[in-house]
Amino acid sequence: MSYLLDTAVASEPLGGGVHRVVVTSDWDTANKTPNGGYILALLQHATMLESAHPDPLTIAITYFRPAQPGPAEVRVREVRKGRRVSTYDAILVQDGKEVAHAVLSTHDWDATGTAEHTPHAAPGIPRPEDCGDASDLVPAGMVPILDRYVYRSTEPPGWLVGKPTGVTESLAWIRAKDERPVDSLMAGAMTDAFPPVTAEIGHLASATIQLTVHYRRRPETLWALGHVRTRHVIHGYHDEDVELWDEQGRLIAQSRQLAILAEG
Numbered sequence: 001m002s003y004l005l006d007t008a009v010a011s012e013p014l015g016g017g018v019h020r021v022v023v024t025s026d027w028d029t030a031n032k033t034p035n036g037g038y039i040l041a042l043l044q045h046a047t048m049l050e051s052a053h054p055d056p057l058t059i060a061i062t063y064f065r066p067a068q069p070g071p072a073e074v075r076v077r078e079v080r081k082g083r084r085v086s087t088y089d090a091i092l093v094q095d096g097k098e099v100a101h102a103v104l105s106t107h108d109w110d111a112t113g114t115a116e117h118t119p120h121a122a123p124g125i126p127r128p129e130d131c132g133d134a135s136d137l138v139p140a141g142m143v144p145i146l147d148r149y150v151y152r153s154t155e156p157p158g159w160l161v162g163k164p165t166g167v168t169e170s171l172a173w174i175r176a177k178d179e180r181p182v183d184s185l186m187a188g189a190m191t192d193a194f195p196p197v198t199a200e201i202g203h204l205a206s207a208t209i210q211l212t213v214h215y216r217r218r219p220e221t222l223w224a225l226g227h228v229r230t231r232h233v234i235h236g237y238h239d240e241d242v243e244l245w246d247e248q249g250r251l252i253a254q255s256r257q258l259a260i261l262a263e264g
Contacts, residue, residue: 003180004148005189008038009045017076019046023094025069028144031262033066035145036208037192041185043090043102046074048185052086053106056184060212061102067094079103084111109218122245128152128173128223134160149193150175159199168197168230168238175223182219182252191242191255194228198238198261205262206238213255221246236261 008027011019027038040061048056072094079087085107092099125131131152137160138146153172158165174190175182182190191213196206225245230238237260244253 003176004178005041005176005180005186009042009185011042011046011049011074013049014073017050017078019049019074019076021046021072021074021092023067023069023072026144027148030143031066031205031207033207035189035192036061036063036211036257037189038145039063039067039092039100040102040192040211040213041189043074043092043100044104044188045185047076047088047090047102047104048106050076050078050088051104051106052078052081053108055107055109055218056188056215057085057105057107058212058214059102059104059188060210061100062210063100063208064098066207067092067099070094072099084108118251122225122249122251123171123227125154125171125173125225127247128175131173132156134172137161145193146195148177149190150177151194157195157199159202159204160195164200164202166201168200168233170194170197170200170226170228172226172228173223174226179222182221182224182246184215184219184253187215187219187224187244187253188213190224190226191244191253192257194226194242196238196240196259197228197230198233201233203233203238203261206259207262208257208259209237211255211257213253215253216251219246219252221248221252223247224252233261236263 076090227243242255
């Protein structure tokens with residue numbers, strides 16, 4: 001079976017670290033530009049094809065300008081090949097212009113250390129089948145990125161039912177609409193797949209400037225639980241922290257981004 005995300009990030013290696021890709025509008029946000037998590041997945045997928053290790057550990061991506069539907073290239077460069085961790089950078093180029101730049105570190109989860117310290121568990125919430133489906137509250141086709149996922153929570157977001165809470169935090173289950181299992185590629189995309197919680201204070205349109213994801217294990221789950229928080233909005237810029245947990249209550253990934261709110 002060909003899953004939607006895998007089709008959207010498919011690349012053709014041309015040699016020398018260069019990969020031909022096609023950007024699709026099927027993952028656009030309310031801004032009518034490609035979702036940052038989708039662009040992250042494009043860069044991560046091409047880089048992992050060049051990696052000396054099997055698993056991504058961290059990725060930090062800076063967005064220069066919106067991509068457009070159509071052909072593009074991902075140019076991957078090996079920065080350092082290490083015994084435990086290797087590092088690469090990757091640039092998405094379209095029409096001769098650099099669109100986004102990522103630095104990705106890779107490793108092997110089968111060769112990690114044993115130290116553990118987990119001071120808090122996953123947030124408490126009923127299982128997905130016992131939560132309400134919020135996916136139908138946005139008409140299909142209005143925001144393409146939201147059509148790629150299914151969202152479930154104990155109650156719908158306040159802003160989505162005309163009752164914004166003023167609290168910039170959310171907790172919701174998420175899975176791929178086509179039931180693609182969550183791996184590191186999907187987890188990276190999912191960290192940026194939730195509507196901005198700034199919508200609860202009247203600001204839905206948000207564009208990511210920089211996004212960093214730390215992967216914490218190889219995921220083995222269909223649903224992921226996203227805990228999303230914005231702590232500060234200052235001069236039109238806001239942070240957004242996401243913790244992504246699996247169905248067994250284990251941390252999959254953590255992310256932080258800085259984004260800019262649309263004026264007006």
